[in-house]
Amino acid sequence: MxxxxxxxxxxxxxxxxxxxxxxxxxxxxxxxxxxxxxxxxxxxxxxxxxxxxxxxxxxxxxxxxxxxxELPDVEQVFNATRRPTVTVLAADGSQLTIIGDVYGRPTGLDELPRALIQAVLATEDRRFFSHFGLDVIGLARAMKANLQAGRIVQGGSTITQQVAKNLFLTPERTIKRKIQELLLALWLEHRFTKDQILTIYLNRVYLGAGTYGVDAAAGKYFGRPAARLSTYQAAMLAGLLKAPSRYNPLAHPARSRARTAQVLKNMIAAGYLSPAEAANAAPRAANGGPWAAAASRSRLGRHFTDWVLEQVSGYVNPGDRDIVVRTTLDPHLQGFAEAFVGKALTKQGRKTGISEAALVAITPSGAVRAMVGGRNYVKSQFNRATQAKRQPGSAFKPFVYLAGLEAGLTPETVLVDEPVRIGEWRPRNFDKRHIGPVSLKQAMARSINTVAVKVGEKAGRARVIGVSRR
Missing domain, CATH: 1.20.5 (Single alpha-helices involved in coiled-coils or other helix-helix interfaces)
Structure with a gap:
């Protein structure tokens, strides 16, 4: 079992x-x-x-x-097209301002300082001489930096791409323009040598203040040709390539200095400069900076030049040609006038509650020697000397006295300086004093209000109006 x-x-x-x-x-x-x-x-x-x-x-x-x-004709790369310029000169022939597209003398790489070429390459395209028009490494680096920052902080465009964009294409940001930019860059690399492309770039790139090319910019900002730029000035020009208006040394000197310091660091990183050489390149504070003289010239008489430019079209039609306007402005007197107005407002402005002033200095023949339209042109472009509408005050008295002379009065005619009342109007002298009998000649010289009113009444208001309108 x-x-x-x-x-x-x-x-x-x-x-x-x-x-x-x-x-x-x-x-x-x-x-x-x-x-x-x-x-x-x-x-x-x-x-x-x-x-x-x-x-x-x-x-x-x-x-x-x-x-x-739809690509443009690449063969036209060396044909410069620009707007005509209008140059305004002072009485001594010095340049006050220039508007329009300003191109300097075409300059070859062998004529430019090595520091300028190195500054541009270190900042804009370090692999320029090794890539084929498109820098894949630079694009990857820029993409990484932009992703990490969460915004666009770097660009990956090569110098060849910038030549294609600046010379042939519009600034619009579209897929079409980007593809055309790449195609043009490849064509440029095939058609021209690296040195030719870099030469085109340095002679045609926009560098702010209406200047195109390093030679025009060197003249505008430093008052010298590009061939004579110092290392620091070369770095400053290279810094303008990122944003010409933002880093303009004349308009934004502090911002421009900071950008130039970054370019010098780029040159150190690229092996073009040692830290000691970069430190020695910076100008000493005593000389006022590498753009001080140019900045002083650029700021002189800016209200006056605006006034002149507004009247140019009334005398000549610029068309497609350059124009040079010679004025009667005296740079020495203009500088003195601007300094005088600034000091007067600083000393007396707060006490009297006045924040602005204007000044015009004219010769007997009517030539304007100096004009100050306001305290600070950068803060206010309104010309208080020519655009402000207010009572003429004592400036109207010559018309009154001329009407009196035409009515039979003479310079020796004696009238009494005394209190005057015409209806409800009681005109008074500036010092609130009266000197009694006085000739018209003396009254005019001393700008006595009561006598001017009496002359106007004797001549007749209709006659005064007629004289002033003539």
């Missing part, structure tokens, strides 16, 4: 073993099906992905070909 019991027990377990074997036999089949599904999915994805990539390449090629048909 024990034997049979054992047998039954063993036989009872056998079906379980058979089930386990069957399950084990079925497992590989399920795993094989999963693997076949993965392989099928991968194959289909690869197939359609390849098809999609091919069509994408075809579509991109068609797009590029389409945009290529």
């Amino acid at each position: 024990h034997g049979m019991g054992k047998v039954r027990k063993n036989k009872a377990k056998e079906p379980k073993k058979a089930g386990t074997l069957a399950a084990a036999a079925k497992a590989p089949k399920r795993q094989g099906g999963l693997w076949r599904a993965v392989k099928w999915t991968f194959a289909k994805s690869l197939k359609w992905g390849t098809v999609g990539a091919v069509w994408a390449v075809i579509a991109f090629s068609v797009l590029v070909a389409w945009y290529a048909t």
Whole structure:
């Protein structure tokens, strides 16, 4: 019985073993099906992905070909086109201002300071002489920096791309313009040597204040040709390439100095300068900076030059030619007048509650020797000498006296300086005093109000109005 019991027990377990074997036999089949599904999915994805990539390449090629048909004529790269300029000169022939597109003398790389070329390359395109017009490494670096900053802090455009953009394309930011920029960059690299491309760039790039090219900018900001730039001045010009108006040394000297310091650091990082050489390149504070003289000239008589430029079209039609306007302004007197107005407002302005002033110095023949239209042109371009409308005050008295002379009075005619009342009007002298009998000649010289009123009444108001209108 024990034997049979054992047998039954063993036989009872056998079906379980058979089930386990069957399950084990079925497992590989399920795993094989999963693997076949993965392989099928991968194959289909690869197939359609390849098809999609091919069509994408075809579509991109068609797009590029389409945009290529609208490219400008690259052969016209050396043909400069610019707006005509109007140059305003002072009486001594010195330049007061110039408006329009200003190009300097075309300058070759062999004529420029090495520091200028190095500053531009260190800041704008360090791999210029090794890439094919598109700097893949620079693009990757810029993309990384922009992603980390969460905004655009670096650009990846090469000098060749900038030449293509600045000379041939509009500033709009579209896919079409970017593709055309790349195509033009590749064409420029194929058509010109690296030295030629860099020469074009340095002679045609915009550097602020209406200047194009390093020679024009050197003359505008430093009063010298590009060939005579110092290392610091070269770094300052290279700093303008990022944002010419923002880093203009005449308008924003502090901002320009900070940008120049960054360019010098770039030159150190690129191996063009040692830290000691960069430190020695910076100007000493005693000389007022490398742009001090140019800044002084640029700021002189700015209200006056605006006034002159407004009248140019009344005398000549500029058309497509350059114009030089010679004025009667005396730079020495103009500087003195501006300093005088500034000091007078500083000393007496707060006490009297006056914040602005104007001054005009004219010769007997009517030539304007000095004109100050306000305290600070940068803060206010309104010309209080020519645009402000207010009572003429004592400046009107000569018309009154002329009307009196035409009415029969003479310079020796004597009238009494005394209190005057005409209806409700009671004109008074500035010092509130009266001197009694006085000749018209003396009254005019001493600007006595009461006598001028009496002359006007004797001549008749209609006659005074008629004289003033003449």
